[in-house]
Amino acid sequence: MKTVSIKKLLFVIFIFACAVDGWSQEKEKHTSVSGDWRFILGDNKKFAKPEFDDSDWEKIYVPSEWQREGFRHYHGYAWYRKKVTIDYDKNDALYLELGKIDDVDEVYLNGHFIGRTGGFPPDYFTAYNYNRRYHLPKEYINKGGKNVIAVRVYDEGGEGGIMGPNVGIYNYINFSENSMHLFGKWKFHLDDDLKWGAEHVDDSDWEDIIVPATWESQGFSNYDGFAWYRKSFVLPRSFQIEDMLIVLGKIDDLDEVYMNGKKIGSTGSMKRKWASDNEYDKYRTYAIPDELLKPGQTNVIAVRVYDQTGLGGIYEGPITLLPQSEYKEFWRSYRSQYYPNDFWEWLSYYFD
């Protein structure tokens, strides 16, 4: 009996060491967005526009529920706006983290819609308990200059606003030269046809879609079922193609991935068309056979997605090709974003 206790004690010490060592460290911010934002009650689409003059709006601290900021009895629509300077390197992949927002939100970068969580009235549904993380497409960033982030929020009751606790612009990870981000514009087609997995398909008349983000947030509201994503990319001539992985973030619900026409992996059973095991929350990483990638040429990735219900699509990054040798470091960094920063919180999480 006594030995068991000592083992337990040693185990706890070991956990503690691990937590202090790596996972308890907060991820470093690329750009801070906390502090005073501009704030207005009510709702108007023009507030999303970067040129809109918000100089006479109230100031409000972010992150904080607005009830603490003088709006004790207000429930309804409100907008937040913040001007930030954003710069990035070639290999950066940035996302905006806003933590929890009570209850529903929609985010614009320089007037471009970059994502939504929850449902606004009249099709209201809350998402107060989701951590908000929106990819910032480089196409929309004013590199090195002023950028306007506008957040439309609807609060149905209780607390309201951008609650955090973590808000900021983060870089997914610093990858080496022998990696490639595939964020941004992809081609997109509803419905299903296995031919669309081939290398040569004319997808020029397909819709544009931003990856990652749910397709509901990009005009395909309430669509459940099959859809295909495709993206062409040119690898540098010097690109090392041995032992490569593709990370595809999270996909709602099931997926099959084709690289240059060859199936390289899948999550869930497309045949059964049944998501039974929280597939939407699983992190996708697939190995790419050595002979598949073509340095110095155009490569094509195609992703077949089946959404059973609710939100759908490739909805969370990173979306990146990287060497197996960098994967461990990447995974640790990724994990530290997901697991509680505080040691005791982490401990209680672990023992739940």
Add this chain to the structure above:
Amino acid sequence: MKLKRYVFGIFVICILSGIQDAVAGEKWRMILDLEGRWLFSIGDNSKWASPHYDDANWERIEVPSKWEDEGFYGYDGFAWYRKSFDGTLLKSKTDTYNLFLGYIDDVDEVYFNGHKIGSSGSFPPRYHTAFNALRNYYIPNVYINFGGKNVISVRVYDAEIEGGIVSGDVGIFVNDDDRGLAVNLRGSWDFSLSSKRYNDYHQEKFSSRTNRRPPEEANWIKLSVPGVWENQGYPNYDGSAWYRKQFTVPKELNGDDLILVLGKIDDIDEVYLNGKYVGSSTQHDKLRFYNISAGEIIPSAVNLLLVYVDDTGGLGGIYEGPLGLIKQSEFTRYVRWRD
């Protein structure tokens, strides 16, 4: 008689426990005390509403008090109260003023300089007492003579036992929550019961919950808003009803986005402005705010506001202010740091 006293006793207990009249939850400040000597006449005559009527030979009566204690023991039926005051005592022309008349036994109808500003209960032949409703009538500023004499006339009907303006604070009050509204929608609204019961509500299709219309044959009566309908002639009603208000807005609101403030509503409300669905809320203790885009309200015309209310049980209706319209650009500051 005993029964009425018994009911009254329960009602006092209710007041003490703070659930009787949610208006008690609002922050009122007295600007002008109107307690004391009023003029009084039994009988009924529509001319007595006029500010020009010569009431020099009327009886004097203490307000508030039962008229039984003021020399009219045993009188049941119609009677009128009149009181004049100096408008220069109301210093701000931008405030919004409310006339408080305490509790009136049983039914009343109130005129300000000859303009009807509200009523509670229902006169015979469709008699309904409202003896347990706190009288609070919004006085539109256009009716007020800020430079001189103003006349308040109150028509009262008492069915039995005690009668008159019997108790409570009597005076002119302002509410700080009303300050800043561009349009105040407190006052007399049209009201009509609807037969639907609550249980239907959430089973209804979304399309019907955004396309509702009051029935053509709806029987509209006047109701004082805010105020629960239980105190205004519908003591045990649970179910749905329509509220209707016609209003105009000042020209300077032309081209502005507005917020419609609709107070607190027990329990569910569905709002339509000029025939268009505006929004809905389902929580009885939540202040209602609805966005109105520029152009949806026409400053030069009469606008029509329709509110469908569904009460699941207990007290029902639009029960607490503020009610009105405010420019969206001024709304954030209006809300901030208010308790």
